[in-house]
Amino acid sequence: MLGLSTREAFGQALVEMGAKYPDLVVLxxxxxxxxxTIHFAERYPSRFVNVGIAEQNLMGAAAGIASTGMRAxxxxxxxxxxxxxxEQVRTFIAYPCxxxxxxxxxxxxxxxxxxxxxxxxxxxxxxxxxPAMTIVMPADEVATKALLDQALAWEGPVYVRLTRxxxxxxxxxEQKFALGKAIxxxxxxxxxxxxxxxxxxxxxxxxxxxEREGIQARVLDMHTVKPIDKAAVLRAAEETGAIVTVxxxxxxxxxxxxxxxxxxxxxxxxxxxxxxxxxxxESGAYEKLLTKxxxxxxxxxxxxxxxxxxxK
Amino acid sequence: xxxxxxxxxxxxxxCELRANILRMIHAAGAGHPGGSLSxxxxxxxxxxYELHIDPTNPxxxxxxxxxxxxxxxxxxxxxxxxxxxxFPKDQLPTLRQLDSMLQGHPDKKxxxxxxxxTGSLGQGLSLAFGMAMASRISGLGFRVYVVLGDGEVQEGQxxxxxMACAKYKLDNLVAFIDRNKMQVDGLTENVxxxxxxxxxxxAFGWEVREIDGHNMEEIVGVLxxxxxxxxxxxxxxxxxxxxxxxxxxxxxxxxxxKAPTDEQLAAALxxxxxx
Numbered sequence: 208m209l210g211l212s213t214r215e216a217f218g219q220a221l222v223e224m225g226a227k228y229p230d231l232v233v234l235x236x237x238x239x240x241x242x243x244t245i246h247f248a249e250r251y252p253s254r255f256v257n258v259g260i261a262e263q264n265l266m267g268a269a270a271g272i273a274s275t276g277m278r279a280x281x282x283x284x285x286x287x288x289x290x291x292x293x294e295q296v297r298t299f300i301a302y303p304c305x306x307x308x309x310x311x312x313x314x315x316x317x318x319x320x321x322x323x324x325x326x327x328x329x330x331x332x333x334x335x336x337x338p339a340m341t342i343v344m345p346a347d348e349v350a351t352k353a354l355l356d357q358a359l360a361w362e363g364p365v366y367v368r369l370t371r372x373x374x375x376x377x378x379x380x381e382q383k384f385a386l387g388k389a390i391x392x393x394x395x396x397x398x399x400x401x402x403x404x405x406x407x408x409x410x411x412x413x414x415x416x417x418e419r420e421g422i423q424a425r426v427l428d429m430h431t432v433k434p435i436d437k438a439a440v441l442r443a444a445e446e447t448g449a450i451v452t453v454x455x456x457x458x459x460x461x462x463x464x465x466x467x468x469x470x471x472x473x474x475x476x477x478x479x480x481x482x483x484x485x486x487x488x489e490s491g492a493y494e495k496l497l498t499k500x501x502x503x504x505x506x507x508x509x510x511x512x513x514x515x516x517x518x519k
Numbered sequence: 520x521x522x523x524x525x526x527x528x529x530x531x532x533x534c535e536l537r538a539n540i541l542r543m544i545h546a547a548g549a550g551h552p553g554g555s556l557s558x559x560x561x562x563x564x565x566x567x568y569e570l571h572i573d574p575t576n577p578x579x580x581x582x583x584x585x586x587x588x589x590x591x592x593x594x595x596x597x598x599x600x601x602x603x604x605x606f607p608k609d610q611l612p613t614l615r616q617l618d619s620m621l622q623g624h625p626d627k628k629x630x631x632x633x634x635x636x637t638g639s640l641g642q643g644l645s646l647a648f649g650m651a652m653a654s655r656i657s658g659l660g661f662r663v664y665v666v667l668g669d670g671e672v673q674e675g676q677x678x679x680x681x682m683a684c685a686k687y688k689l690d691n692l693v694a695f696i697d698r699n700k701m702q703v704d705g706l707t708e709n710v711x712x713x714x715x716x717x718x719x720x721x722a723f724g725w726e727v728r729e730i731d732g733h734n735m736e737e738i739v740g741v742l743x744x745x746x747x748x749x750x751x752x753x754x755x756x757x758x759x760x761x762x763x764x765x766x767x768x769x770x771x772x773x774x775x776x777k778a779p780t781d782e783q784l785a786a787a788l789x790x791x792x793x794x
Contacts, residue, residue: 232656256652256687264645264679271649274627274635276580277657279649294639295676299646303627303636 210376213369213405214312216348218243220355221280221310225251228359230277234258236265242282242312262287266295266307273305278359284318285311285327285368293333300364301339308358310367314344314404315455316483316500317371322490327368328483332460334366335433342432343386344368344404349378350430357386370455372493374405377428387431389439395423398511398518399443403429403454403462406481406502410453413507424511435465437473444474449514451479453507455497458482477517479510525568529735532602533563537764538793539598539611545784547615550623551591553774557699557732557759558592558666564738565664566599574604577631583661584634584650588643589668589697590624591776597621597630605632641674643667644694648680651692651752666695670702673711678723684752685724692752693745694725697732699761703775720754732757765790 210216225231225247234256239245248255258265262283269279281288288296288311300307311327318325334340343358343365345351351369358365365386377392384390392407393414402410407428414424425447427439443450450470452463463480470478483500497503536559544550566572570583587596594614601608606620613619620629624638635646647665654661671677684692696716704710713719720727726748730737738757745753761775762768765787779787 230657232653254656258679258683259686261676261679261683263676264648264683267642267645267676267680268649268652268683271635271646271651272653272656273649274646275584275650275653275657275659277653295642295645298639299636299642 208376209373211348212371212373213345213348213351214243214371216351217310217355217369218246220352221247222250224355224359225254227356228278231359232256232272232277232279234265234269234279234281236260236262236283236287238283242310244282262292263295266292267299269307270299270303270305273307274303278306280308280310280359282310282312284313284325285330286325289327289330289333296364297337301337304339304363306362307364308367309364310369312369313371314368315370316488316496317405317455317493319371319493319496320490323487326488328457328488330368331432331456331462332464335460335465339363340433341365341386342368343430344432345430346404346407346428347374347377349376349380349382350384353384354386354430357384361386368404370405375408377407384430387434387436389436390428390430391425391439392428393424393426395425396447397423398449398451398514399425399427399447400451400453400507400511401427401429401440401443401462401466403432406453406455409497409502409504410507412504413511416504416508417511422511422515429462432462432465435469437469440466440469441473444470444476449477449518451481451507451510451514453481453502455502456482457485459485477514479514481507481510526735526739529563529567529739532567533560533735534791534793536563536595536598536602538788538791539601540594541765541779541784541787543594543597543611543614544778546612548778549615550594550778551776552768552779553701553761554589554592554668554697554699555595556763556765556768557761558589558697559595559763560733560735561666561695561697561738561757562595562599564735564742566603568739569742570664571661574632577605581659581661584663586635586637586643586647586663586665587625588637588665589640589671590637593625596625596633600630600632606630640668640671641676644677644680644684647692647694648684648689651684651689652687654691661691663692665692666697669696669698669700669713670707670710672696672713681720681723681725688750689752690749693755694752695755695757697759698756699759701761701770701772701775705772716756724751725754726751727754727756729756729758732759733763
């Protein structure tokens with residue numbers, strides 16, 4: 208069942224968070240509709256600050272607000288949060304370890320026809336190298352609401368990565384989420400597919416196809432890329448002996464990089480990374496982009512066979 | 520207290536601050552004496568006249584906030600904080616040393632009384648904007664003071680923040696520009712002209728006043744005046760001299776970032792009358 212986009216779910220959840228956290232201030236650099244903070248702005252105008260098209264000032268202002276003990280959430284596109292305002296995030300939010308949640312929309316190639324200027328495909332890598340940063344990406348609308356709440360309650364900065372288009376509903380309302388704890392979606396003993404955000408549905412589609420061919424793939428939703436759930440990754444390495452990672456991001460220094468680092472430190476097994484192969488994408492329909500750039504369920508299945516061959 | 524006596528005491532304080540600035544940088548073997556000395560009088564007026572702060576409770580939520588956007592001038596800030604009792608003065612010579620509470624540029628997690636981390640230029644006004652908004656939203660009603668360098672306004676983000684402060688009519692925010700006319704590579708007007716500075720800020724919707732940044736009476740006067748302004752942020756362009764107070768440092772570019780030798784320190788302290 209196709210549900211809301213995670214940015215829409217975020218927009219709705221943010222209104223609830225406004226009631227739950229009376230000290231929450233939301234800051235936006237124009238585009239309240241595209242990032243969906245418009246609902247918060249209408250409900251809580253006195254706690255909403257629009258700084259215009261000025262992402263560097265956006266991050267500095269959030270740092271200033273958080274430094275007084277209030278909770279700040281900034282909202283902008285992932286490309287601008289991670290690159291235009293990278294130093295502002297690093298030096299003025301992460302270094303003083305302030306309670307700022309950076310909610311970025313339009314992750315990966317999900318902006319589709321807008322093209323690479325609006326596709327955030329390096330953001331995880333950039334923020335992974337910044338100390339104190341926590342990086343989260345929900346897979347669906349249920350996860351978005353739960354993980355946003357946890358991000359706002361978290362001590363220190365959190366980057367929440369959201370996507371543009373509708374995604375299937377993956378979770379029931381009863382599902383429990385904890386930052387830093389992966390969720391096992393399917394059990395399997397032949398290999399493990401570790402997925403991030405909206406790619407979880409494609410990873411599960413690949414696992415279903417593998418099952419029809421007699422291969423049991425474990426599937427993990429690694430919604431928290433940093434700090435990564437080391438125990439879950441190492442358990443997957445020990446118990447299944449092979450891993451495929453799936454993310455809509457450059458394969459360098461994203462989820463795949465984090466998993467490969469963890470595995471090489473603790474339990475070396477073959478790891479194949481599905482994602483953008485260190486390239487910019489282009490304008491095009493989202494699903495066609497996934498196919499052209501090697502991120503479709505077919506590609507995941509192919510990678511699964513490759514790691515199985517490499518398995519000792 | 521008589522106004523004249525107040526001014527006399529503030530001038531004396533700024534002299535002590537200058538001496539400690541030089542001692543700290545000498546002990547560290549590195550730092551920025553030029554810009555620390557040019558801003559010393561403004562910092563003195565803020566810490567010993569203007570700011571509502573409580574050294575025994577640095578985290579007091581209602582305290583006024585100060586941001587040194589030109590973070591490299593932090594020896595002036597540290598000297599004022601120590602003099603005001605935020606931490607013991609015997610910490611001052613540990614500037615820039617391993618395990619010191621006094622980092623080479625201000626770190627809010629390490630130094631009591633430092634409300635915000637700075638050092639990378641062009642950022643302080645955005646931080647001040649956020650704090651002033653927080654003051655209003657929370658209803659705590661504190662005031663926010665920020666000091667920028669003049670070379671620093673070459674950063675585009677300063678003008679993003681300038682627009683925002685005016686849009687939100689932040690009359691609880693007072694900014695100073697330490698207009699010493701010099702940056703690392705030379706005169707600001709040669710590297711990248713910033714004039715006409717007052718007109719720029721006026722055009723951005725600020726209430727602007729120019730003062731002699733070494734005349735304590737004028738500094739105190741402008742702080743009083745700033746409290747009377749409603750509906751606009753206040754910009755004070757303080758004309759200063761880089762290296763002010765030590766004749767061989769004044770307007771000499773190399774003192775932007777250089778530690779004095781033993782002899783130079785002794786000569787400087789003699790000149791300041793504190794040796």
